[in-house]
Amino acid sequence: MTMPGFPQPSNRPARILGLFAHPDDEVFCMGGTIAKLTDAGAVGRIVSLTRGEAGQIRDVTAASRRTLGEVRERELAAAAAALGVADTRCLDLADGTLAAQPIDDLVETAVDIIDEFEPDTVISFGPDGGYGHPDHMTVSTIATAAAQHSRSRPITLHAAFPRSRQLLLSLIVEWLEDLDDRFRGSEEFATGLMLFANGSSMLGYAADHLDVRFYPAGTYIIEQGEPPGELFLVLSGNVDIVAEATDGSLTTLASAGPGSFVGEDGIARGQPRNAHVVAVDGVTCFVLSPGAVSLSAGRGSTSEVETFLVDQPGDTPGSDWIEVDVRAQATQKARALACHRSQYALRGDMFPRSMVEGLFGVEYFVQARGEGRGKPVSPDEPSTGA
Numbered sequence: 001m002t003m004p005g006f007p008q009p010s011n012r013p014a015r016i017l018g019l020f021a022h023p024d025d026e027v028f029c030m031g032g033t034i035a036k037l038t039d040a041g042a043v044g045r046i047v048s049l050t051r052g053e054a055g056q057i058r059d060v061t062a063a064s065r066r067t068l069g070e071v072r073e074r075e076l077a078a079a080a081a082a083l084g085v086a087d088t089r090c091l092d093l094a095d096g097t098l099a100a101q102p103i104d105d106l107v108e109t110a111v112d113i114i115d116e117f118e119p120d121t122v123i124s125f126g127p128d129g130g131y132g133h134p135d136h137m138t139v140s141t142i143a144t145a146a147a148q149h150s151r152s153r154p155i156t157l158h159a160a161f162p163r164s165r166q167l168l169l170s171l172i173v174e175w176l177e178d179l180d181d182r183f184r185g186s187e188e189f190a191t192g193l194m195l196f197a198n199g200s201s202m203l204g205y206a207a208d209h210l211d212v213r214f215y216p217a218g219t220y221i222i223e224q225g226e227p228p229g230e231l232f233l234v235l236s237g238n239v240d241i242v243a244e245a246t247d248g249s250l251t252t253l254a255s256a257g258p259g260s261f262v263g264e265d266g267i268a269r270g271q272p273r274n275a276h277v278v279a280v281d282g283v284t285c286f287v288l289s290p291g292a293v294s295l296s297a298g299r300g301s302t303s304e305v306e307t308f309l310v311d312q313p314g315d316t317p318g319s320d321w322i323e324v325d326v327r328a329q330a331t332q333k334a335r336a337l338a339c340h341r342s343q344y345a346l347r348g349d350m351f352p353r354s355m356v357e358g359l360f361g362v363e364y365f366v367q368a369r370g371e372g373r374g375k376p377v378s379p380d381e382p383s384t385g386a
């Protein structure tokens with residue numbers, strides 16, 4: 001199988017090197033693509049310049065501050081294996097300090113890595129580092145320069161993250177509406193969803209605004225008649241779902257507790273809320289919103305629902321972007337993400353396939369300019385001896 005944008009030598013399997021700053025960068029940047037390529041016979045290697053020891057710890061059972069570096073090194077090996085890559089390395093350059101280290105030394109290190117593996121393609125972050133992380137921006141510079149200075153001159157692809165208009169909340173609502181019974185997730189599900197939503201929105205896979213809100217006992221979480229927009233996942237406490245008749249009489253339709261979603265029906269129907277949701281005790285909710293929400297939106301049957309669901313500004317991928325359809329690998333990508341247990345406390349099968357495919361189904365790359373086999377180095381490259 002040949003894939004546009006990825007060189008395939010005629011005499012041997014293609015070799016792909018992922019060069020990143022931290023364990024877990026590989027999943028977001030190229031998880032589906034590397035799985036697709038290795039499935040077709042390519043040989044992959046993933047190198048992280050740091051062990052990610054400065055990262056947050058999302059699960060106290062997974063690591064402590066002292067063990068995080070070694071744990072993440074093992075997590076990288078497991079995640080890579082889930083993507084069909086048996087060969088991983090973690091260098092021990094201090095996490096969080098790459099931008100402050102001598103760039104020439106870093107490039108030299110990366111040149112050695114490339115010369116040893118002789119990849120046809122090197123994949124790393126683009127100059128924006130995905131979302132501006134200094135380590136990511138530095139590894140982008142290093143990988144690109146090292147590929148130019150290496151013997152085999154592989155092409156360098158930068159992972160690109162166009163800001164999607166896709167809303168995670170829409171994917172969740174579609175899924176909930178398809179279920180026969182009311183969904184009730186575990187605490188693990190709620191934590192996993194929050195981390196997943198955060199990661200997805202940070203890299204632009206999803207456009208939702210995320211929030212955690214507290215509602216004291218006896219307050220409205222949703223008011224009947226208001227336009228739909230937000231989706232609530234109850235994290236703690238209990239709620240009553242109460243319908244108010246035209247004469248003002250109230251009927252409790254249902255109760256819900258931690259792990260339950262509320263608000264999905266109104267969103268699915270595109271209709272004003274048909275019941276109140278009231279906090280019975282102190283209630284904490286994870287709230288997904290479709291972008292900027294107008295607080296002055298009218299209540300009652302004449303509410304302008306359409307204006308409430310604000311259209312998201314999305315990016316259009318450039319014409320030179322390489323677009324890889326990885327819908328078939330999306331579940332594999334979610335499983336690889338779950339291997340990074342210390343960072344994403346989730347299980348690979350926690351979310352429905354439709355949701356994972358909707359978010360993870362396409363990966364984009366841009367070829368770094370002015371390099372690659374047989375292509376001239378860019379003119380602004382300093383001449384030798386300078």
Ligand SMILES: [Zn+2]
Pocket residue numbers: 021022024025133136
């Ligand atoms: Zn990273």
